[in-house]
Amino acid sequence: MRKVRMTLSILTMTLVTLTAMSCKDGKKDGETTPMSNEMHQDEGHNHEGSEKMMTNNSGNNATNAIIDNYLQIKNALVADDQEAAAKAGGSLFGDFKNFDKSSYSSEEKQELTDIIEDAKEHAEHISESPIEHQREHFDILSKDVIDMIAITGTDMKLYQDFCPMYNDNKGAQWLSATKEIKNPYFGSKMMKCGEIQKEIN
Amino acid sequence: MRIIKIIVLILLVAFVAIQFIPASRNISDTVPKTDFMEVNKVPATIQNKLQVSCYDCHSNNTDYPWYNKIQPAAWFLEDHIKEGKDELNFNEWGDYSARRKNSKLRSIISQIEDDKMPLDSYTIIHRDARLSETNQKEIIKYMNLLKNSL
Numbered sequence: 001m002r003k004v005r006m007t008l009s010i011l012t013m014t015l016v017t018l019t020a021m022s023c024k025d026g027k028k029d030g031e032t033t034p035m036s037n038e039m040h041q042d043e044g045h046n047h048e049g050s051e052k053m054m055t056n057n058s059g060n061n062a063t064n065a066i067i068d069n070y071l072q073i074k075n076a077l078v079a080d081d082q083e084a085a086a087k088a089g090g091s092l093f094g095d096f097k098n099f100d101k102s103s104y105s106s107e108e109k110q111e112l113t114d115i116i117e118d119a120k121e122h123a124e125h126i127s128e129s130p131i132e133h134q135r136e137h138f139d140i141l142s143k144d145v146i147d148m149i150a151i152t153g154t155d156m157k158l159y160q161d162f163c164p165m166y167n168d169n170k171g172a173q174w175l176s177a178t179k180e181i182k183n184p185y186f187g188s189k190m191m192k193c194g195e196i197q198k199e200i201n
Numbered sequence: 202m203r204i205i206k207i208i209v210l211i212l213l214v215a216f217v218a219i220q221f222i223p224a225s226r227n228i229s230d231t232v233p234k235t236d237f238m239e240v241n242k243v244p245a246t247i248q249n250k251l252q253v254s255c256y257d258c259h260s261n262n263t264d265y266p267w268y269n270k271i272q273p274a275a276w277f278l279e280d281h282i283k284e285g286k287d288e289l290n291f292n293e294w295g296d297y298s299a300r301r302k303n304s305k306l307r308s309i310i311s312q313i314e315d316d317k318m319p320l321d322s323y324t325i326i327h328r329d330a331r332l333s334e335t336n337q338k339e340i341i342k343y344m345n346l347l348k349n350s351l
Contacts, residue, residue: 114300136307
């Protein structure tokens with residue numbers, strides 16, 4: 001009888017391990033599904049836009065969609081709002097993915113490909129990270145978006161701001177649609193830190 | 202009592218059955234020209250540390266532990282490796298643009314600084330993959346140098 005019990009308990013342990021593992025797997029699936037759903041929704045959203053504007057994926061409209069979502073991330077980080085930043089990060093990922101480079105020269109295309117490859121990753125990370133990581137990725141993303149605008153141009157009025165303290169005093173740039181300095185890297189801790197480097201348009 | 206026996210039997214059969222589902226393996230015996238170590242002049246100590254602590258999940262060749270043969274543990278591993286390679290593949294370093302190299306280096310530095318990498322769930326079994334504080338400092342210093350030379 002003791003032997004039977006021993007075998008039984010060993011088997012139960014195997015069972016528990018198995019169930020635990022399959023549970024974890026299931027959970028992971030559950031986590032990824034809403035994400036991809038969200039992305040599909042975003043794509044759907046973009047399609048709606050393209051129907052209205054016909055050329056949503058190219059030229060100024062595509063750039064403006066990117067800038068819009070970028071600014072939403074920026075505003076969320078200014079407000080120390082991780083959730084809103086994550087949501088805008090997801091949308092921005094979709095914008096980059098759908099960006100149509102066909103109207104640019106081959107040199108510009110290459111540059112844009114590099115920028116978008118990089119920026120997509122940062123947008124994705126922003127959509128799933130805690131706020132301090134979001135800010136790190138936002139720093140590099142800002143550089144990407146600034147470089148992108150240098151190629152694509154935009155009709156939006158933007159301010160290129162600089163915070164000298166972020167990233168161990170190496171400094172970090174960001175774009176804003178308003179003149180007033182509102183720091184996305186420190187949020188409420190140091191709202192006014194920074195200066196305008198350049199005005200775009 | 203009989204029901205328990207039946208359940209156990211079913212589970213046992215299931216456990217055996219899943220062992221026969223073919224699993225993909227992350228194994229490659231060639232090191233491409235684009236590998237991090239080929240592209241950069243990496244000091245031997247850092248090379249060794251990166252191989253042991255990072256390459257299992259961040260390259261095309263995993264030095265598999267014994268339990269990779271047993272399902273469902275093997276699926277878990279494959280999942281982790283796929284995710285790791287998507288994020289950063291040292292074998293493909295030479296193919297990354299300067300912009301991406303810069304991003305990757307920054308992430309490598311920040312992940313190591315924050316003790317996020319290598320993952321705890323990995324080092325709990327791979328004790329030799331743990332990075333001491335000295336290891337961390339050395340790697341961070343080297344990655345910073347590399348970043349500034351881009």
